[in-house]
Amino acid sequence: MLLAAPAPTAVDPAQQLRTAQDLFIGRWGEMGQTWGINRTMAEIHALLYIVAQPQCTDDVMERLHISRGNASMSLRALCDWGIIRRMHKRGDRKEYFESLSDVWEMFSIIAAERKRREMDPVLETIKQCQRMIDEKSIGKSAANQLDVQLTRQRLMGMEEFVEVTNKIFQQFIGNAKSGLTRVVKVLLRAF
Amino acid sequence: MLLAAPAPTAVDPAQQLRTAQDLFIGRWGEMGQTWGINRTMAEIHALLYIVAQPQCTDDVMERLHISRGNASMSLRALCDWGIIRRMHKRGDRKEYFESLSDVWEMFSIIAAERKRREMDPVLETIKQCQRMIDEKSIGKSAANQLDVQLTRQRLMGMEEFVEVTNKIFQQFIGNAKSGLTRVVKVLLRAF
DNA sequence: CCATCCTTTCAGTAACTACTGAAAGGATAC
DNA sequence: GTATCCTTTCAGTAGTTACTGAAAGGATGG
Structure with missing residues (x-):
């Protein structure tokens, strides 16, 4: 056989x-x-x-x-x-x-681009909106109107979120070259 | 006047x-x-x-x-x-x-959906690919071919990335605001 | 200088996604 | 019951994005 x-x-x-x-x-x-x-x-x-x-x-x-x-x-x-x-x-x-052979490097390039092109402008817009409806711009009594106050609160909520997300992106981007493996290790250890 | x-x-x-x-x-x-x-x-x-x-x-x-x-x-x-x-x-x-009024809650819903619909299937596919070209499936000598080894390495690199990203999402999905804030803290402490 | 080999560009078209408006489908009031 | 008011559905269409193929644009070698 x-x-x-x-x-x-x-x-x-x-x-x-x-x-x-x-x-x-x-x-x-x-x-x-x-x-x-x-x-x-x-x-x-x-x-x-x-x-x-x-x-x-x-x-x-x-x-x-x-x-x-x-x-x-x-x-x-x-x-x-x-x-x-x-x-x-x-x-x-x-x-x-x-x-590129390093996945982390690749994604940090992508992240940097996305942050620059989408997240930064959003943050800028939020700040602009806040300025448009602050007391200086529309006066104290108008600023106290319910609808203005509500929109203010929402802008603050969104601003906080975008800031934190930005920080995470920043970490990835900033640490890409100096060994993203460290980022990976830190995160894997922590969670 | x-x-x-x-x-x-x-x-x-x-x-x-x-x-x-x-x-x-x-x-x-x-x-x-x-x-x-x-x-x-x-x-x-x-x-x-x-x-x-x-x-x-x-x-x-x-x-x-x-x-x-x-x-x-x-x-x-x-x-x-x-x-x-x-x-x-x-x-x-x-x-x-x-x-919804809580931005964190909103985005954690979105993140959960994206993870389920896109990241989980990718992880599953990576594992499937790995099984298709492991020694059991294609034999020891074939498994040592250069091109097979290279693809194996790349699959591993990608797997690691998706796993870590999944963990960050998980952290976010489970605890919305406090979860992500924790990721930021861990990263800030480490660098 | 021309022939060869490869790359880029882009007008035209195909494929896909998003949107409209009108008709049908409820629900509630009388 | 039917009149009223509102919502949903969906066939048709507009708008957008992606792709092709052929022509033009280099570069290299002889």
Whole structure:
């Protein structure tokens, strides 16, 4: 009897790897989408991250079934964002792309961007609203009106929340380079 | 000389209040959008939060210039979500809506939902991928292939990140304000 | 200088999401 | 019962975002 052959597992390891990677890519794309990130961009990033080896534009196009134009634009956007990098191989004209390898670094880049583009403006707006309806602006008696007071309270509540959230983001962003692993350790120990 | 009149401020306090509220509503809508939340829904919620008084469907329609259908569906979705509530006034057939007043409670509801719908599935998928390419599934020699090892490492990195993020969310969901404040304290103490 | 190989751009289109308005569906009052 | 008042639903449409493919734009090598 020949038992030599690697048993009828019926699965080709290379195929199995690819399937697992595709599963990850698909899920990552879905998640990105619900957080306001273009699905294709999230998928490209997931691909570069999970295969952990530089891919050229054609690799990406084939694997995700997207057009050259789409690939080019999305790759460029990811580079601008800073979570993937361009690279070259000697004697090969093509450009290759690879993902940052540290998940924490990646997310701290994303967090920094989001803070700057969304949270900071909200905080600024809240403060502006507060100024618009303070005593100086609308007079003492008007400021005592019920509806003004209610809105004031709500603005304060929201301000406090945004401030605290900002601080957490700040911690992540600030500590990214100086070893986010420390942040991780601290949090894991504490909770 | 008549200095009695409340000085030519040129601003009507009621108008000023409304303008400030509108500013907040607009900004909140924009932010919601970039986080994957329908702009109108975010605006409705912002309106109910900031005026801090129950509003009926027509109030919402007029203030945000949206159709009855849109208002009805969006209000229902916000109710389902749990961040606004329906209420009634005696002797008035209309339904009124009001926002939760505690920002922390609101966001912990949102966080719980996001965790359940997006983060948990991602974690599950990561684990599934790991199982698909472990030694048992693809054999020892195949498991030692470079590409398999690389993907394994990446899955581990991502798993760690999602686990820690999950813990922060958990902290927030369980204890809303005090939970997040604690995260901030822990981080501040450590750095 | 031209040929080759690769990348970028963008007008046109496809796909998707959000919104409207009118009709149908309750509920309450009389 | 039916009149009134309000809410919900949903087919149709508007508006937005994402994608394609082909043409133009480099860069490198001979």
